[in-house]
Amino acid sequence: MNREQAVNGALIRQREWLEMAEGQARCILGLLDQDSVERDTAGHFSMVYGGLLEQAKRGLSASAMSQLNLLAFETTRQFRAFMLQLLREHLVNRTDKQCALGGKTEPDEAINEMLHELDIYLAWLRAVMAGEPSDLLPRRGRAEPAQPGGAVLV
Structure with missing residues (x-):
């Protein structure tokens, strides 16, 4: 696989991950x-991921892809921290709404699953930024749990 094919493969994977993060x-x-007050922050993350996704839909050079990966990595770290904060402080005890995510109906279970997927995405980004071929990396939902039993420790 040449460099252009590797970048294109990583770009396809990146689009999948950005769509997932925007949906979350x-x-x-x-x-x-x-x-x-957290709605503004959640809206901000949705908007940022949407913008990153639009960038990823364009043909990007290897250099532009590296910049996109860095922005996606930092945004995802911040988004994960935000979700952990919500899980700890507010969401589980405050809402009775449901989130249709993989059959999960309890907000704490849904957020836990989202956090697990973000952990996989962060691992993927780290590997891609380290130069590992993206076709050898775990895909969404196909990686080993980030923590024993798949739980996110809060």
Whole structure:
């Protein structure tokens, strides 16, 4: 596989991950109360992931792909921290809404699953940024759990 094919393969995978992350941000936005101050933050993440996805839909050079990966990595770290904060402080005890995510109906289970997927995405980004071929890396939902039993320790 030449460099261009590797970049194109990574770009396809990156689009999948960005779509997942944008969907998660929209799901979190839907779970929050209308008057919640966290709605602005969730909306911001949805908007940022949407912008990154639009960039990824264009043909990118290897250099532009590297920049996109760095932005996606930092955004995902921040988004993961935001979700952990919600899980700890507000969401589980405050909402009775449901999030349709992989059959999960309890917000804490749904967020736990989202956090697990973000962990896989972060591992993928680290590997791609280290130069590992993206076709050898775990795909969404096909990696080993980040923690024993797949749980995210809060």
